[in-house]
Amino acid sequence: MAKNKTNEAIKIVTAATMTTEVREPASAQDVQAMLTALKDKKAQIKQAVKDQEFYTKYTWVVPGSIRSPSANDFNVLTHAHGKVCDISCQQCGTVRPVNKQDVFQVKYCKECRATVTKAEDKVKRAEKAAEKRAAGMTPEAIKAKMAELEAELASLAA
Numbered sequence: 732m733a734k735n736k737t738n739e740a741i742k743i744v745t746a747a748t749m750t751t752e753v754r755e756p757a758s759a760q761d762v763q764a765m766l767t768a769l770k771d772k773k774a775q776i777k778q779a780v781k782d783q784e785f786y787t788k789y790t791w792v793v794p795g796s797i798r799s800p801s802a803n804d805f806n807v808l809t810h811a812h813g814k815v816c817d818i819s820c821q822q823c824g825t826v827r828p829v830n831k832q833d834v835f836q837v838k839y840c841k842e843c844r845a846t847v848t849k850a851e852d853k854v855k856r857a858e859k860a861a862e863k864r865a866a867g868m869t870p871e872a873i874k875a876k877m878a879e880l881e882a883e884l885a886s887l888a889a
């Protein structure tokens with residue numbers, strides 16, 4: 732699975748990678764320079780593959796947005812550190828910068844995060860209330876309550 736993802740990332744990066752300049756070296760120094768350039772390119776490609784894997788894994792990250800924090804990032808993020816990237820809110824599409832290391836747990840803008848948390852809490856409360864009521868109920872009454880709960884969940888998802 733992880734290997735397939737890596738292969739996919741390599742394909743994407745290779746398709747977007749600049750071509751290598753191949754020419755006759757003019758001197759021993761030139762050979763050295765060409766080798767250094769090749770090493771740099773290899774490191775760049777490795778990093779690009781890593782980044783691509785990141786974009787594939789965290790689909791809410793804006794592709795190409797991984798960067799060192801800019802002055803604006805420092806304004807928006809209270810604790811910008813390491814690399815930052817942009818996410819697209821999974822609810823409203825608003826783009827906001829986040830620390831790259833936090834991406835796995837940040838999918839929404841602040842406003843939508845509050846709404847989603849509220850909705851999740853409401854579902855949890857409804858489930859608990861249903862559990863309480865279910866104690867001592869007939870099978871028919873439990874079925875009816877379950878249908879009610881499902882309808883409530885459906886309306887939250889809509």
Ligand SMILES: [Zn+2]
Pocket residue numbers: 820821822823824825839840841842843844
């Ligand atoms: Zn949002």
